[in-house]
Structure formats: C-alpha cells, structure tokens
Amino acid sequence: MGGKADAFAEHLDAVSNGQRRLDEIEDPVVREAVATALGLRQRDATLAAPNRARLRRSVLANVPSRRPGLVERAAAAFAGLFRR
Secondary structure, eight states: OOHHHHHHHHHHHHHHTTSSOGGGOOOHHHHHHHHHHTTSOOSOTTSOHHHHHHHHHHHHHTSOOOOOOHHHHHHHHHHHHTOO
C-alpha cells in the first residue's frame, strides 16, 4: 500500500469510529474519499444507488476490522445463553 492508501484507511477507521472529525483531515483528496466511502456526500449524483452501495462495500471491505470488544462478547454470550 502507498502513502495515500494508508492515510485513507487510517482516516476512514478514525472517522467511522468517531475518533476524528471529517473536517480535521487536511488532505482534500483523502477527505473526499473518506466522505464518499462513508456515504456522507454524494459527489457524483449520476452514480446509481446500487453502484454507490457496491463501491462502499468494496472500500469498507479493504479496511482491516478490529477484534470484538467486551460489550460485543457479552452480547454474544447472552444471545447464546437465551437461545432455544
């Protein structure tokens, strides 16, 4: 991965988790890419909804996921306990 791709992945993760605001990203290209990937802006109005959804899925699929936290594990445990 190159510099812009690394910056994109880092900023996308930070903005989607609420750790950073979109307007704090200094590089305008990365800022627009993050906004588009998260569906915050519709830069190209001619892009059909299914194409936007496919593009968003492909971008988010390349972002590494984080391990489940305590809350997610507890919810899964309770769901397993109370399942019939």
